[in-house]
Amino acid sequence: MPPPLAAKPKLKIATTSLSGCFGCHTSLCDIDERILELAEVAEFDRSPLTDIKHCSAHVDIGLIEGSVCNAENVHVLREFRASCKILVALGACAVNGGLPASRNALDVADCLQRVYCERGVGRHQVPNDPELPLLLDKVRPINEVVRIDYFIPGCPPSGDAIWKFLTDLIAGRMPRLEHGLLRFD
Amino acid sequence: MNEIANRFNIDGGPVDFEPGQTILQAALAAGVFIPHLCAHPEFTPHGSCKLCTVTVNGRSGSACTIAAMPGMDVQSDTPELNSRRRVLLQMLFVEGHHFCPGCEKSGNCTLQALAYEMEMLTPHFAHFFPDRPVDASHPDVLLDLNRCVMCELCVRASRDFDGKNVFSLAGRGMASKIVVNSPTGLLGDSDLAVTDRAATICPVGAILPKRVGYKVPIGERLYDPIPISAQVGRLSGATAESGCCGCGSGASGGGCGATASATVAQKEA
Numbered sequence: 001m002p003p004p005l006a007a008k009p010k011l012k013i014a015t016t017s018l019s020g021c022f023g024c025h026t027s028l029c030d031i032d033e034r035i036l037e038l039a040e041v042a043e044f045d046r047s048p049l050t051d052i053k054h055c056s057a058h059v060d061i062g063l064i065e066g067s068v069c070n071a072e073n074v075h076v077l078r079e080f081r082a083s084c085k086i087l088v089a090l091g092a093c094a095v096n097g098g099l100p101a102s103r104n105a106l107d108v109a110d111c112l113q114r115v116y117c118e119r120g121v122g123r124h125q126v127p128n129d130p131e132l133p134l135l136l137d138k139v140r141p142i143n144e145v146v147r148i149d150y151f152i153p154g155c156p157p158s159g160d161a162i163w164k165f166l167t168d169l170i171a172g173r174m175p176r177l178e179h180g181l182l183r184f185d
Numbered sequence: 186m187n188e189i190a191n192r193f194n195i196d197g198g199p200v201d202f203e204p205g206q207t208i209l210q211a212a213l214a215a216g217v218f219i220p221h222l223c224a225h226p227e228f229t230p231h232g233s234c235k236l237c238t239v240t241v242n243g244r245s246g247s248a249c250t251i252a253a254m255p256g257m258d259v260q261s262d263t264p265e266l267n268s269r270r271r272v273l274l275q276m277l278f279v280e281g282h283h284f285c286p287g288c289e290k291s292g293n294c295t296l297q298a299l300a301y302e303m304e305m306l307t308p309h310f311a312h313f314f315p316d317r318p319v320d321a322s323h324p325d326v327l328l329d330l331n332r333c334v335m336c337e338l339c340v341r342a343s344r345d346f347d348g349k350n351v352f353s354l355a356g357r358g359m360a361s362k363i364v365v366n367s368p369t370g371l372l373g374d375s376d377l378a379v380t381d382r383a384a385t386i387c388p389v390g391a392i393l394p395k396r397v398g399y400k401v402p403i404g405e406r407l408y409d410p411i412p413i414s415a416q417v418g419r420l421s422g423a424t425a426e427s428g429c430c431g432c433g434s435g436a437s438g439g440g441c442g443a444t445a446s447a448t449v450a451q452k453e454a
Contacts, residue, residue: 105316155286184285
């Protein structure tokens with residue numbers, strides 16, 4: 001008698017936000033009750049949804065929203081790249097810098113000076129606590145720091161777009177967003 | 186003796202043409218979409234954006250400038266050509282600052298619509314993040330050079346339609362930019378009027394009529410419900426769009442905010 005087929009192990013999905021607004025995670029939640037279908041084949045590893053702080057050694061799909069604005073973003077992004085088989089840039093900030101990149105035309109020191117010293121309240125000095133991650137001089141899309149496997153544009157991508165992408169990917173199809181799901185705004 | 190039929194093939198399908206038509210004009214008139222950005226039915230083509238590059242009898246060329254000839258074999262909708270078009274679009278996106286979520290033109294933007302059409306998911310290349318001037322000196326029209334793709338449609342419209350020569354292209358290579366013909370170089374000191382064709386023809390969000398933004402909600406704009414490839418009739422000039430800023434209101438006359446604000450300005454004057 002042949003041994004029973006071993007249950008297929010669940011995929012591990014990790015998510016995180018670099019410098020973003022968490023709108024893409026909100027869109028992920030917009031898949032609504034379909035998350036139960038997802039839970040049948042996948043479990044969430046590191047994610048704001050699980051509050052797990054670090055990725056497992058082997059994650060199947062990593063979804064990253066937000067752009068790279070500071071040293072901590074670089075650290076988190078590299079950890080994700082090292083842990084995830086497939087890394088996905090989720091949303092406009094991750095794909096092309098998005099709104100945070102609008103500061104790229106400005107001088108960072110001038111920005112900090114104006115925000116904290118000229119317009120701020122309280123101590124009128126630029127925060128310099130050692131725990132604060134250092135800002136980069138330019139905001140970068142994540143593909144300018146590590147290799148990215150897939151991109152889902154949109155600000156944010158709709159829940160339907162994320163669902164279509166994930167179901168295509170998990171089913172082994174080349175993920176494809178048709179007109180209406182592929183949006184930049 | 187039989188006359189040679191004015192007919193050629195695009196992607197294996199026959200297209201009839203009128204003598205004098207370019208490949209692009211004949212294709213659009215026949216309902217065949219060839220991606221293009223700087224070509225416009227109202228103006229003489231100059232083949233600068235290269236998005237309409239097709240293969241004609243084995244050689245590459247711009248469909249907007251090559252005259253249609255009987256018996257030509259034109260390839261357009263091929264994976265190789267679309268891949269090249271996608272790369273051109275990606276380069277246009279990284280060269281400027283095209284932040285679609287913050288642009289009033291989103292949904293009405295030809296650059297964006299073509300990127301959707303070519304299924305561009307990422308600009309791919311390292312972004313330039315340029316810091317170019319935003320000229321808000323004109324009471325009715327905004328000029329944001331960060332979004333300019335230098336298609337020169339505003340130049341052609343101002344020169345050939347409005348007879349004003351408000352815009353011109355200056356500089357070479359990376360230093361190329363649109364300049365304004367006024368004593369100060371500012372749009373507010375030029376004789377551009379919001380009713381000018383040049384004020385409404387920009388295919389991206391570089392020249393925008395003021396106080397029109399978000400008149401049509403995002404999601405209901407020109408290219409939101411229907412892809413650009415399915416709007417061949419409008420692109421060929423079969424449906425007039427003169428007088429409208431492409432705001433998606435569908436106005437061909439006085440229905441959109443661009444013409445409405447001009448009317449207000451005229452009344453105030």
